[in-house]
Amino acid sequence: xxxxxxxxxxxxFIEISLLLAVTLFLSGCTTSAPVxxxxxxxxxxxxAVQMAQRTAEAAGGKVFMIAPxxxxxxxxxxxxxxxxETVFFSQLRQGDIVIYQSASGQPIVHRLHALIHxxxxxxxxxxxxxDREMVTPANLLGRVCAIFYTSPGTQGTVPAALAQR
Numbered sequence: 385x386x387x388x389x390x391x392x393x394x395x396x397f398i399e400i401s402l403l404l405a406v407t408l409f410l411s412g413c414t415t416s417a418p419v420x421x422x423x424x425x426x427x428x429x430x431x432a433v434q435m436a437q438r439t440a441e442a443a444g445g446k447v448f449m450i451a452p453x454x455x456x457x458x459x460x461x462x463x464x465x466x467x468x469e470t471v472f473f474s475q476l477r478q479g480d481i482v483i484y485q486s487a488s489g490q491p492i493v494h495r496l497h498a499l500i501h502x503x504x505x506x507x508x509x510x511x512x513x514x515d516r517e518m519v520t521p522a523n524l525l526g527r528v529c530a531i532f533y534t535s536p537g538t539q540g541t542v543p544a545a546l547a548q549r
Contacts (some may be wrong), residue, residue: 420458425533432465432532439530439533446526448483448491456481456493457507463534466493469525476504476519481528484519491525492517 425437426477429449436447445468452462459481460466468483476482480496484506494506503518517523 410492422456422458422461422464423533424535427533427534432534436465436530436532438466440469440477443467443470443529444543445529446508448493450493455511456495457510459495459509459528460493460531465534466528466534467527467530467532468479471524471527473521473524473541476527478526482506482519483525483528484517485525486523495527506523 397492433447433449440447448468450456450460450462450464450466450467454461466481466483475498476496478496481492481498481502483491485501486492491504492515494508495510497505497507497514499505500518503520505514506513506517506519
């Protein structure tokens with residue numbers, strides 16, 4: 385009787401090797417061009433912030449403005465304001481947009497890519513490689529629960545962008 389079998393250690397070794405190669409050699413924040421624009425609205429930045437604050441308060445979270453890096457285009461750009469909800473790490477799912485605090489202390493807004501050993505790889509929608517840092521329970525700031533798009537040039541008196549990459 386012949387058995388069809390796969391050698392699991394070899395198969396796992398290949399997957400792990402490829403994952404490490406991608407993580408080590410292709411990691412970083414690289415933005416390609418040209419990129420489609422994020423949606424816009426006639427909503428002023430100040431009104432968007434107020435609406436986001438109400439939403440964030442209801443969700444037990446915070447409000448973040450997006451820095452002009454282009455890494456999350458076309459989903460988010462510098463004219464976007466997001467409300468972030470507080471969630472347990474175990475509630476996160478692939479594809480969620482999260483904000484995490486980088487080792488340098490900056491909030492980063494990216495999408496969950498893959499769960500590896502109880503840590504999430506993240507990737508900007510416009511980036512070709514995953515971030516060097518992983519999202520952990522310790523650095524997770526929250527999950528985006530609402531996005532408010534504004535019209536360009538309405539930043540005005542609202543504080544500078546808080547979330548980067």
